[in-house]
Every structure is written in C-alpha cells, then in structure tokens.
Amino acid sequence: MSRPQTVADAIDDEATVDLLQDLVRIRSPYFEEAEITEFVYDWLDERDLDPDYHHVSEPDITGYEGDNVVARLEGSDPDAPTLLLNAHMDTVKIVEAWEEDPCSGRIEDGKLYGQGACDMKGGLAGIMVAFEALADADLAGDVLFTAVVDEEGPYGLGADALIRDGYTDDCDAAIVTEPGPILAQSDVENPALILGARGRFLYDVEVTGLAAHGSQPHKGVNAVVDAGRVAEALDELDVDSHPDLGDGSVCPIRIEGGSQTLSVPESARVMVDRHVVIGETKEMVRDQAETAIDDLDLASDVEVGFREAPADDIYYGPYVTDEDHPLVRSLDGATREVAGVDPDVAYFSSVGDFNYFGDRAGLPTVIVGPDGENIHGAGEFVYTDEVVEVARIVAAAAHSYTG
Template identity: 75%
Template sequence: MTDPSSRETADSDATDGEEDAIRTVTERIDHEETIDLLRELVRIRSPYFEEDAISEFVFDWLDARNLDPERHPVSEPALTGFEGNNVLARLDGSDPDAPTLLLNAHMDTVKIVEAWEEDPLSGRVEDGKLYGQGACDMKGGLAGIMTAFDALADADLAGSVIFTAVVDEEGPYGLGANQLLRDGITDECDAAVVTEPGPILAQEDIENPALLLGARGRFLYDISVAGKAAHGSQPDKGVNSVADAGRLAAAFEDLAVGSHEQLGDGSVCPLQIEGGGETLSVPEACRLLVDRHVVVGETEDVVRADAERLVEDLDLGSDVEIDFREAPAPDVRYGPYVTDPDEPLVGALTSGVEAVTGEEPAIGYFSSVGDFNYFGHRADLPTVIVGPDGENIHGAGEFVYTDEVVEVARIVAGGCVSLLG
C-alpha cells in the first residue's frame, strides 16, 4: 500500500516517479517462484552441445506466459558440427527512437564433474544456497532474466527488450552468442546485460551488489615445434622439440604482459605440451598450447609479436611456428572491453541496485572471458555483467545464493524500467 502523502511527493518528482515504476515491476518478482524456476532449470542436464531439453523448457516457459518466444537456430558445420537452438523473445517498446536492451544468459553448463558427493542436478536448497552443476554459472542468472522479462511484459516501456537464452557458452567458441552477432540481433541493440556470476569471478575483491563493467580478453597460442628425430641414446644427433617447447613455455611465464587501469594485468599460462612419446627417440615434433589473457591494447598483432620475440631470443634448435587456436571464423575471438561508467545503462542498473538493495553497487571487472566479450568487444555494445554469486563454479559442490538470484532478477527488471521507461 502506498500512503497518500508519499504518492503526492512521487508525482511531484520525476525520480520518485521512476522509483515507483521500478517498485511496481520488482514487486512482481516473487522469491519462491524464481527459486522454483531455478530448481527446475538445474534439474535439466545441459552440458554444452547438449542443450535441446533446456532450450525447449525455456521456450515452453515463455510460451506459457504468452511472451512469444522463438527458436533461433545455431549451426556450426565446420569444426564442431553443432546444431541447436537459442531462445529469443522480444518486448517491443512504444517509442521506436528509445533504446533497445539485450538481456543475455547461457543455458549450458560445463560437463558434469565426477567428484560430486550428491546428485549434481538436485537443486537442493540449504541455508540459502541452491546446489547443482551450473546453479551459479549460470542458471541463477538465467532464472533471473526469465522472471525479469516476465515482470517487464506489463510495464509499458518506451524502449525495447530482447531476451536471449543461448547455447554453448561453456564450449570452445560461444556459438550461441556468436549466432546472435551473425544474424544481426545485436545490431538491433544499444546495450547488453549479462547475468553471469559476478564478484566471485572479478579481478577485484568485491561483493554483491556489484556491476562488472568490462572483461579481459583471451588468445590461445597453438604453437608447432619441429625438431629432428634421432636415437634417444645419442640426443646430440637430434633436435629435441619437447625440450625446446619446455624452454619456450618457461620463457612465456616471464613474459612482460600488458596492464590496464581498470582491467588490471594480463596473464600467461602454458597449458599443454603434446608430442613425442616414442620409446627411445629424440622427439621430432610437438605442440605447445599457451593461454594468454589480455587487456585493452593487446591486439592479435601484439600478442603474436611477443611470442615471436621470445622464440628469437631463445635461439632454439627447433623450428617454431606461432599460431592461434583454430576458430569457426577469424572474428570469433574474445577481445577485451571496458564499458564507460557514464553510459546510461550503468546509471540505470545503479538505480536498480539502489532501489532493490538500498546500497550503491561495487564496480569491478571480469577476470576471464565469456559471451559478454562478444557483446562488449565484437558488437561494441556497452555491456554490464550483474549476476548472483555462489561458490565452486565449474566444480563439485557448485551452489548459488538464492537471495542473490532474486535480487539480480529485481535489479535487472528495475534497471530496464530506468533505462527504457
């Protein structure tokens, strides 16, 4: 109930009017319904490349609420042979000149980890934590945008919302989000919100409520090292590719990487040396994989030149060819991005956070990569991550804090009202 005196104040002040509109929408988001939905999502097994069941569930859930969902086909014949469906839905605003906001979550999880000591898809709730593989990354955020989108359906917004639940974020190429770019969905949008788990994966030590305004990017070096085979008892007669790859891996660890005021430092991690293995031969050839997380300014050319310089300085006996992991297309890369805090989206989500929690959001930056890099870097949209936290992400015992799931749903709904109202 609104008391008449406060209503008078609200009418006399645009900001209070917005607060009322935010309150109306956020109050439609029910804690129990949101967590029941989350539990249902967690109970559907959906490792990447196996999203048919959850995709149909999300479609049916929206359809049952007359939200006109569509199946958006995703196809990648070249490398993975993957075929699947994103789920899209739209709320068209009344003003064609008002902005359009992309709401995004992924439906897939990592492969189910074997070390679970209970059913990894139980959705069990205890002490405000909901357990299950993918509960935090990111079925909590998915439930959040589903309930937020439903709550916004009756809000009569001037701007528009495009809901996107995508496949294959945890897989190698982010094929679902990539398809949104390929098919021009992101061209229709002015900004993007992704409800990935937040502070736990931030560069900084922060807590929710938080807005993450950028992310580092990533390259995966795929380096061929070609030596010369010889009898293993006479190593001097060969060129040992594995030993050279080891020297190069060690040199990568000492590489001076870029630094950025918001994104922090880049990082390098040698991941794998694969090759050799003959019983008694100097290994002729091997392959070295090195992860490189980058900040703004560390382009492909920079990253390639760094590796070439290391090779040159080491003066190895092997021939070394620097390349990057194969991708479905040259532009399918995770570039770094930073969203300007003065963007209207950041202000709108800040209003959402304040209305829902009474606090100012902490500001941070994501440490690794995800679909948000495609929106923030490739599509060049102001992109903000706001998501519920938990623990044991990608591991056994993964859980999400239920209160934060509901909070994020309300923050997103409130932010939409503020931005698009």
C-alpha cells in the same frame, strides 16, 4: 506509467526460486541443451511472451546443431534504446565428485544446489522473471531476451550466432547475468556491477626438430628440449596493464611431444593461455611470442598458430564499459531502489559470452549476477535471495534504461 519499483515488485520470490529449481533439475551440459531449450521456450510461450527458436549450427569443427531462445518486447518509441538481456542455458559437463544428485535443486539455508545453479541458471531464472515483469510495464525502448547455448563449450557458439545473425545490430547495451563477485578480480560483494573483462587468446607453438638415434643426440635437434625453452621464454614475457582490468597474463598450459623409445624427438607443441587487456591485439600477441622465440635462436623450426576456430572473429576480446554509461546509471539507481545500497564496481577475472557482446558487438555490457560457491565443481550452489535481488535489479534497470 508504471515506475521501475513497480516492475521490480512484480517479481515474486517463490515463483523465481521454483523456476530456478526447475531449471537446475534439467541436465544441460554444453552440446546437450535440447531439453532446457524447450523448457525455456515453453515457459515464455505459456506467458504469451512470443519466443522464437534461433538455430545455431557449426558443421565444420564441432558438428553442433542447437537452438537459442529469443523474445522481444517492443517499446513505444523507436528512438529509445534497445537493451539485450543475456544468459546461457548450458552448464559445464557434470563433474564426478558430487555426493548427491548434481541436478537435485536441493535448497538448504538459502542455498540452492546443482551443477550450473550459480553458473548460470540463477541468472537465467533472473532474466526470465525480469522479462515477464517487463512485459506488463510501459516500455519506450525494446528489450531483447536471449537465452543461449554453448557458453561453456569451445567457442561460445550461441552468442556467436546471435551476433553473426544480426540480433545485436539494433541493441544499444547489454546485461549478462553471469555469477558476479565470486569471479571478479577484486574482493567485492553483491550487489555489484561488473563493468568489463580481460580478453583471451589460446595459441600453440609447434616445434619441429630433427630425429636421430637417441644414443647420439648431437646428430638431431631435440624438439622437446626446445619446447621447454619456448615455454620458459613465454612465461617471462612482459604484458600490458590496464587501469581497470589489471595485468594481462601468459601461462604455458600444456606441452605435448616426444617420440619413440630411442629417438631424438622431432616434434613438440606448447599450448599457451594469454589473457589480454585493452590494447593487446591478436597481432601483438603473435608478434610478441614470435620475437621472444626468435631471440632464443633455436635449432628447431618454430611456428606460432592460433587455435582453429569456425571463423576468424571467434575470440574473446577485452572490453570496459564506461561508469557513466546510461545503462550503468540505470543499474546504479535500480540497485539503490531494490537493495537500498550503492553497488560495488568490479571487473571480471576471466572470459565468456560477455566478451562477445562487449568487444565484438561493441555493446556497453554489464554483468550483474547472483553469487554462490563451487562454480564448475561439485557442490555448486547459488544464494536464492541474490537470484531474486538480481532479477529485481535487472527489471528495474531495464525499465529505467529503455525509458
């Protein structure tokens, strides 16, 4: 039997950073992942890790067609736990403000630069080399590698498809190597384990007034004015708190409306971002908004609606993973072995595919990932030593968790 430390030691610094550089040099904004998908597939295939393409199709709203890459290491004991490793291959759209090639992969002072270097090609390289190292170890349980498309896009279609097509059904827990401390709600440093995240709903409030001549506003019902009242009322909503996740939040993020140059506007729309904690459901969020709006007793008709989605279960629900879960204990031990310290524990400030695994798929889910700066912006970079450290922690923890 190889021991976890051996699995971690099998990960080579230089090979990991070279792989990361190759990944960053492939431009892969969401919905344009074909090249990186093929690269990840070929990289696994060249190492006899038996990858598969998993097709992702969303014909109704986005017209998207793409592929996740999945691969499985089979353990010797069918009763041992199965661990999901997940990273996304896409980045945000390349931002304009880069003062150098946004796909350069330039390394300086231990920082590797490029769009998506931190979010999350560092984490993607991490699970790739960890998976390769695990292939040479004796595993009791299975390890399922998943590199997905469209995390940064509108619906998280890659992770959604994994769940919808049953890939998570036999999994017992998940590690997602998204950037760590930089996106945590509290001030922590790597090595850190992120054990949960708030959820998020996006809803629209449609306000319908009555048009009239703009010189005689009393003869109409002004939808723009009522939309302003709605935004103010929603801004003042009371939200729930959670001991780990903190407070929910409400933020009216857009108002659209108005009409012609001399008419009382008959329609307006308020878009609202609502981050939720455990216990705040979609129905509660809707009821709360409707009650607050009813209390305003507006002359306009007002309707609350949730964003159109390919399916009703496509939303980011909140989750928390128990600090005593065996995966967390394995990650604790692996961090001590690899980094010589206990990991910090924190919770994520926003949402991502990990919400799908942690909430929808019901998998105890932990984020452990390399830090950097300027995520989603110009000058994004990742610390290369943290990429290697995360890869070693993931490999050692996966080995120990799956037995």
